[in-house]
Amino acid sequence: MQLQTCRRHPSAGRFMATCSGCAQELYDIEQANRARAEADLSAKVRTALGLPGYPPAEGDGETARRVGMWSQYELSAVFERVGGTVTTRTVQRLASTGSTWEATEITVTVDLPGIGTVEVFTDWDEESGGRDLPLIQAIPDVELIAA
Ligand SMILES: [Zn+2]
Secondary structure (H helix, E strand, O other): OOOEOOOOOHHHOOEOOOOHHHHHHHHHHHHHHHHHHHHHHHHHHHHHOOOOOOOOOHHHOOEOOEEEOOOHHHHHHHHHHHOOEEEEEEEEEEOOOOOEEEEEEEEEEEEEOOOEEEEEEEEOOHHHOOOOOHHHHOOOOOOOOOO
C-alpha cells in the first residue's frame, strides 16, 4: 500500500489511511459542537426553571440537566414554579479538610416541555429551617439528616 501525506497537515507525516491532523480536527469540531449543544441545553433548562444563566459547575455534580441550588428555599421556589416529583437520598459529602459527613440530598425531578427530564437538587440544611416549605411538605415522612 502506498503511504500518503496530507496537504493540509504535512507535519502529520505519512500515513496509510487517515491523516492524524485531519482526525484531530474532526475530533476538535465534534467536541466543540458537543460543548455548544451542552451550553445551549443548559441555558434552555435554566430559563425554563426561572433561573439566571450560569454554566453548570461540574465539581458540584451539575450538568446541563442537573442543576444545584444553594438552599432548600431556592429549591422550594423552583418546585413551586415548575412542579415535579420530590425525592431524597442520603449522600456522603467531603469537606476541604478531608472529613466526611452524611447529608440528605433533596431532588426535584421535573419533565420540562420541549426539554425532557431535569433534576434540581440541594442538601437539606437543618439550621436554615424551612420544614413548612412546599418542597418539604411534599415529602412529609422523610427523615432529614441535620447536617
Ligand atoms: Zn490532514
